[in-house]
Amino acid sequence: MKIVFCASEGVPFxxxxxxxxxxxxxxxxxxxxxxxxxxxxxRYKATKPAKVHPNGRSVTLxxxxxxxxxxxxxxxxxxxxxxxxxxxxxxFDREGLYTVNGKDHPDNHLRFAAFSLACIExxxxxxxxxxxxxxxxxxxxxxxxxxxxxxxxxxxxxKTGVVFTIHNIGYQGLFPPSILPEISxxxxxxxxxxxxxxxxxxxxxxxxxxxxxxxxxxxxxxxxIQTAEFGYGLEGxxxxxxxxxxxxxxxVDYDVWSPANDKHIAAKYGPQDLAGKQACKKALLQxxxxxxxxxxxxxxxxxxxxxxxxGFDLIAGIAEQLMAMDLYIVALxxxxxxxxxxxxxxxxxxxxxxLVRVGFDVAxxxxxxxxxxxxxxxxxxxxxxxxxxxxxxxxxxxxxxxxGGLDDTIEPFGGKTGTGFKFSxxxxxxxxxxxxxxxxxxxxxxxxxxxxxxxxxxDFSWSNSAKQYIKVYQAAxxxxxxxxxxxxxxxx
Ligand code: ADP
Numbered sequence: 084m085k086i087v088f089c090a091s092e093g094v095p096f097x098x099x100x101x102x103x104x105x106x107x108x109x110x111x112x113x114x115x116x117x118x119x120x121x122x123x124x125x126r127y128k129a130t131k132p133a134k135v136h137p138n139g140r141s142v143t144l145x146x147x148x149x150x151x152x153x154x155x156x157x158x159x160x161x162x163x164x165x166x167x168x169x170x171x172x173x174x175f176d177r178e179g180l181y182t183v184n185g186k187d188h189p190d191n192h193l194r195f196a197a198f199s200l201a202c203i204e205x206x207x208x209x210x211x212x213x214x215x216x217x218x219x220x221x222x223x224x225x226x227x228x229x230x231x232x233x234x235x236x237x238x239x240x241x242k243t244g245v246v247f248t249i250h251n252i253g254y255q256g257l258f259p260p261s262i263l264p265e266i267s268x269x270x271x272x273x274x275x276x277x278x279x280x281x282x283x284x285x286x287x288x289x290x291x292x293x294x295x296x297x298x299x300x301x302x303x304x305x306x307x308i309q310t311a312e313f314g315y316g317l318e319g320x321x322x323x324x325x326x327x328x329x330x331x332x333x334x335v336d337y338d339v340w341s342p343a344n345d346k347h348i349a350a351k352y353g354p355q356d357l358a359g360k361q362a363c364k365k366a367l368l369q370x371x372x373x374x375x376x377x378x379x380x381x382x383x384x385x386x387x388x389x390x391x392x393x394g395f396d397l398i399a400g401i402a403e404q405l406m407a408m409d410l411y412i413v414a415l416x417x418x419x420x421x422x423x424x425x426x427x428x429x430x431x432x433x434x435x436x437x438l439v440r441v442g443f444d445v446a447x448x449x450x451x452x453x454x455x456x457x458x459x460x461x462x463x464x465x466x467x468x469x470x471x472x473x474x475x476x477x478x479x480x481x482x483x484x485x486x487g488g489l490d491d492t493i494e495p496f497g498g499k500t501g502t503g504f505k506f507s508x509x510x511x512x513x514x515x516x517x518x519x520x521x522x523x524x525x526x527x528x529x530x531x532x533x534x535x536x537x538x539x540x541x542d543f544s545w546s547n548s549a550k551q552y553i554k555v556y557q558a559a560x561x562x563x564x565x566x567x568x569x570x571x572x573x574x575x
Contacts (some may be wrong), residue, residue, distance in 0.1 A: 089218050112334065120163070135158065141154045196265075203229055203234060226245070228286075253392055258284045262284060299329075301332050304330055383458070384457065389416045485506065
């Protein structure tokens with residue numbers, strides 16, 4: 084099959100979160116199964132200069148009643164996957180992928196409408212229609228909308244199956260209805276069955292309504308988003324399309340995220356030889372400015388977007404109790420000002436135990452994985468979560484809330500089996516209870532080694548999940564050919 088990913092971020096070209104890791108790794112796993120896979124991303128200011136190959140193309144986009152020109156650059160092939168970058172400096176050559184100084188770019192609707200149209204036009208000009216277009220989150224949700232409206236009668240895409248993946252339903256791309264003419268969407272789509280959502284245009288909803296199949300990034304999250312607690316208002320449409328919705332767990336690229344290969348860490352290690360982990364712990368504490376690091380004190384790592392979703396109000400509720408315990412917190416993150424403030428305040432108050440870096444730092448994120456003893460993810464909701472899965476491979480024991488992918492990937496440690504510590508109630512007390520349990524286990528070296536090794540032996544590589552995606556792609560293609568055959572028969 085020819086499979087094309089259209090997404091707003093992807094490693095190594097751009098990244099704010101887990102979506103980028105998925106878009107960086109899943110296409111390669113699909114290519115390894117013999118498929119032709121391409122990725123199309125915007126070219127941002129932060130996108131490192133890639134060697135541009137000659138077979139790029141320029142495309143014309145009709146938006147807001149005028150024309151825009153985008154240059155779609157060929158950024159070369161890696162792991163059997165060719166990447167194209169949509170170069171539209173007016174929209175993408177600026178600070179921040181989606182936000183700047185904590186605020187959304189005011190023209191995000193135009194930026195991602197232009198990106199979506201550029202993908203569609205570029206593929207048309209390339210000559211061979213994809214068998215599958217795989218879109219991700221609200222930023223590329225307009226592709227299925229355009230294919231069902233502007234490009235409805237276009238034979239080129241008549242056999243292309245469209246798969247849409249929800250990486251986080253909390254971000255929906257909500258805009259006032261006045262944007263519709265600006266993004267070339269006909270007002271006839273602004274209905275309850277279409278893009279309308281409580282008086283606003285909901286782009287994510289467009290992806291859910293107009294795609295052939297919908298996936299999300301864990302089995303549990305696929306169930307959760309069909310409920311009012313987790314669906315953020317879209318539970319109804321998802322329940323209606325439940326026969327087209329599937330949860331497929333994200334995998335891990337172990338070439339990048341494994342202590343045996345990691346190029347960012349102080350010493351390599353594996354389950355047979357854990358000495359390197361102590362070296363990583365020492366290096367991490369030193370790098371974070373701990374005065375005379377105490378190596379037998381547990382280090383609890385955090386690497387996260389600082390967003391309410393991630394459970395920081397729970398951490399705020401027990402921060403003082405944590406500092407009364409014999410442990411380090413090492414945190415890296417950036418995001419909402421109130422949480423940056425929380426971490427800065429705690430770091431200023433406890434400079435030897437609460438070690439914080441506010442910012443986005445890929446090398447440090449790897450060093451925290453390797454140098455911590457435990458990894459904390461007390462999320463209110465978590466579609467999949469990648470850091471807890473990375474942590475397993477690094478022997479860094481996850482302490483997580485039992486939700487979404489966290490629940491699917493971490494088994495509670497029970498003395499012999501299990502890989503981490505889980506709590507269910509979204510309360511500071513429940514979180515503290517899980518941390519106390521983990522710290523008590525850390526004080527029993529034999530049990531601790533067992534839980535570490537159990538996690539390190541787990542395999543969450545992409546190959547298994549890639550096979551599940553291929554089945555969804557095949558189903559989407561089948562739907563499309565059946566539809567085409569039915570429409571040919573009715574026209575005959
Ligand atoms: P989400 O996509 O909700 O942010 P995930 O756990 O799925 O959460 O993925 C987060 C990814 O982003 C991980 O690869 C993590 O290491 C990375 N990440 C998050 N915050 C930072 C940061 N401040 N610096 C470097 N990497 C980060």
